[in-house]
Amino acid sequence: MSEWKKTNLLDLQDLSKEEIDLVFETAKSFKEVSAREVKKVPALRGKTVVMLFFETSTRTRTSFELAAKRLSADTINIAASSSALSKGESVLDTARNIEAMNVDMIVVRHRSSGIPGMLSENLKASVINAGDGCRSHPTQALLDIFTIKEKLGRMEGLKVGIVGDILHSRVARSNIWGLTTLGAQVTLCGPSTLMPVDIEKMGVTVNYNVDEVVREVDVLMLLRLQKERQQDNFLPSIREYAKEFGINSSRLKQAKKDMLIMHPGPTNRGVELSADVADGERSVILEQVTNGVAIRMAILYLLSGTHKSIETEQE
Amino acid sequence: MSEWKKTNLLDLQDLSKEEIDLVFETAKSFKEVSAREVKKVPALRGKTVVMLFFETSTRTRTSFELAAKRLSADTINIAASSSALSKGESVLDTARNIEAMNVDMIVVRHRSSGIPGMLSENLKASVINAGDGCRSHPTQALLDIFTIKEKLGRMEGLKVGIVGDILHSRVARSNIWGLTTLGAQVTLCGPSTLMPVDIEKMGVTVNYNVDEVVREVDVLMLLRLQKERQQDNFLPSIREYAKEFGINSSRLKQAKKDMLIMHPGPTNRGVELSADVADGERSVILEQVTNGVAIRMAILYLLSGTHKSIETEQE
Amino acid sequence: MSEWKKTNLLDLQDLSKEEIDLVFETAKSFKEVSAREVKKVPALRGKTVVMLFFETSTRTRTSFELAAKRLSADTINIAASSSALSKGESVLDTARNIEAMNVDMIVVRHRSSGIPGMLSENLKASVINAGDGCRSHPTQALLDIFTIKEKLGRMEGLKVGIVGDILHSRVARSNIWGLTTLGAQVTLCGPSTLMPVDIEKMGVTVNYNVDEVVREVDVLMLLRLQKERQQDNFLPSIREYAKEFGINSSRLKQAKKDMLIMHPGPTNRGVELSADVADGERSVILEQVTNGVAIRMAILYLLSGTHKSIETEQE
Secondary structure, three states: OOOOOOOOOOOHHHOOHHHHHHHHHHHHHHHHHHHHOOOOOOOOOEEEEEEEEEOOHHHHHHHHHHHHOHHHEEEEEHHHHHHHHHOOOHHHHHHHHHHHHOEEEEEEEOOOOOHHHHHHHOOOEEEEEEEEEEOEHHHHHHHHHHHHHHHHHHOOEEEEEEOOOOOOOOOHHHHHHHHHOOOEEEEEEEOHHHHOOOOOHHOEEEEHHHHHHHHHHOOEEEEOOOHOOOOOOOOOOOOHHHHHHHEOHHHHOOOOOOEEEOOOOOEOOOOEHHHHHHHOOOOOOHHHHHHHHHHHHHHHHHHOOOOHHHHOOOO | OOOOOOOEEHHHHHHOOOHHHHHHHHHHHHHHOOOOOOOOOOOOOOOOOEEEEEEOOHHHHHHHHHHHHOOOOOOEEEEEOOOOHOOOOOOHHHHHHOOOOOEEEEEEEEOOHHHHHHHHOOOOEEEEEEOOOOEHHHHHHHHHHHHHHHHHHHOOOOOOEEOOOOOOOHHHHHHHHHHHHOOEHHHOOOOHOOOOOOOOHHHHHHHHHHHHHHHHOOOOOOOOOOHHHHOOOOOOOOOHHHHHHOOOOOHHHHHHOOOEEEEEOOOEEOOEEEEEHHOOOOOOHHHHHHHHHHHHHHHHHHHHHHOOOHOOHHH | OOOOOOEEOOOHHHHHHHHHHHHHHHHHHHHHHHHHOOOOOOOOOOOOOEEEOOOOOHHHHHHHHEEEEEEOOOEEEEHHHOHHHOOOHHHHHHHHHHOOOOOOEEEEOOOOOOOOHHHHOOOEEEEEEEEEOOOOHHHHHEEEEEEHHHHHHOOOOOEEEEEEEOOOHHHHHHHHHHHHOOOOOOEOOOHHHHHHHHHHHHHOOOOOOOHHHHHHHOOEEOOOOOOOHHOOOOOOHHHHHHHHHHOHHHOOOOOOOOOOEEEOOOOOOOOOHHHHHHOOOOOOOHHHHHHHHHHHHHHHHHHHOOOOOOOOOOO
């Protein structure tokens, strides 16, 4: 078993295959804790975890907050709108001030790519990226891959399709890296205006025909379509998108028998997928949510065990 | 002593007289806990209680949150405005996602009648109605009736007047049911435009003369007047309302010696009641607040003891 | 060692020199707690502390919340915007309702001077002033003075300069009182439009030449410039202010070798001080933040030990 040495979680790219396995092993035992009558262990008693969210998010914030509480940590929520930022303080200043209160871990979400990385270089507290811009959302990818392994028992050689707005998706980027690292084959699908140029360099295939993708894959990961993309002229219309890429039960007739439907949530029912697909037998959307708490407990637990020296921190 | 079998608290109508008595008995011992130096018992340690509020409410949310914390539960606050609903997710989707994090109880407030009931039919987590539309607010009625029993020692044969905007009041509806079930006689009073048609079918009397009501009753329960009702043309003016239905000390001269003044809060001083009445000897408004925490501790405690099977759940 | 008898913390003026020393002694041991692996003591287990903030504040609210949690108290956050005040309830009504839930301590911030004092006269719960109007911010002054004593080892005879908008600063008022009481000499500096008339009566000197002040003092305390002051015509321009009163490294060349730079935060880098001064060797700004948690733990701890009788409370 690999030993954990990381002090931050910024990108899935920072984790080796062995480290990902260690996260999964740890998450498995914490998943069992959340299924108990008494969903609580004393592991992080007396530690302080701050959720510093510059973008609102009910589900990710709640998932981290519950994870921390079930580990017995003290938690503080800071929403950007109510923070000193509205008084013009910089992100780093805010974080340094929080850290000065002897905070152990800062879970940060920000609309700009790179903010968690910048913070990690300047803080002694552990920084956990809860989503930065279009770049990275490592705990989401970890929980997605954990769910696939749990359901299908393996990653090597699996075919995973990711459908939607790849261009703006931090979820897609983190998953592509994690899935290919663990030996899965990834096919991307979506409107060509929302497909990053040269994305094949990440070791993936692009196929604009969603029906072909549905036929081939073991896992179909759907992305949330931001309705603002239409205003930004990436899309002719939401209805057009739903017709060409939306997954409904008739489209699934050609899918493999055990193919999984995944979605990071919140879903746009009637856009990325129909309601019956979201609630259907193939869907593991709610199990992703359940596993999210376990993955975040594992990350908080593993990061808490190391003592970071800011000088020796490599990027 | 009755055994508790309910898994949700949606309406006071769902509770038998014996179950109401069990809530009161349990609340009595928890009231004692909140009066201690150390206001905390380990009953719900390792349980997760989520406050899912689609309408803002300081006092009800705080009362439930404190109740859960004093029982040692982990608590999460979710305010609708910051939730995924602003991204178009449905109420049920939001609640299912929260439940998927292994949440034990969801305390929900929503401006639409029936939302807590709909959620309870679709979730395994216990659902507690913290107010839905104009329909039901069961914990408020329980704390009101608990307060009356505590002060006057009985319910059978008591005369209770409820004064105000009956039409839009979930507090009135829940109290009418609870009071009449326990043997009290209820008289309703308020502007005829704010009196529901055929309300007498609920077993109450209507009397538009507030002075007559004041003379007769043992308890006078005042409702909050929503100032928006004037814009909606239910009322000529707030001043007119205060003159005709507002309770001041001169109006109370004809009241029985031990008559109680109650109000669910927040009060509009100078509208439903004068400041000296709100702060006067008859007023038990703050004792209602104190008892609210005890009642909510009792409800959380009793609901946590049962293990719900969604199949056997009858509506 | 003095015995603690206060039940509220409204103003630094209410504390004797001995009581301030007791706060510092207590804070010293709690600072050690926050530096431990397990930052938690059971001192306030089963007590309830409510943060009732009518003005938003990330850092002060977080500091109090963490202090309470590290003492094992249950905490509730109430932000004014989401409170019943938006339904027209008065500040006192809100506080009385909170207190009726058997709350032990209420930490209150309000834009109007005197609100915490008014509440303390009407509540049995302990009231802690977390900033009221332009009047008082006692925990800020305590943490500032604690930091000075920790760094320089004494107060008697120290020269402290306070630079900025003295007129509107509750931080300045509380510090002036505390510093002079403990034997320091205070010099105020800032635009004459932002200097209170007759302020010398508080036992301080006024000097409008910031360079002279820099040369003389052992501690330079900079105040946050509210950018709104320009609109209110107190200032010709922010740039003008920065030029005349802003502290940069060239201005510091004439300072004493060990002179400290302090700021209550959040800083306006480029206005009150340059970035290199804020992050420089003289700056103890982040240590002020660290000490803030310790001071607040001490205050919560000391206040919790006393049992207030509202009748015997003198003002």
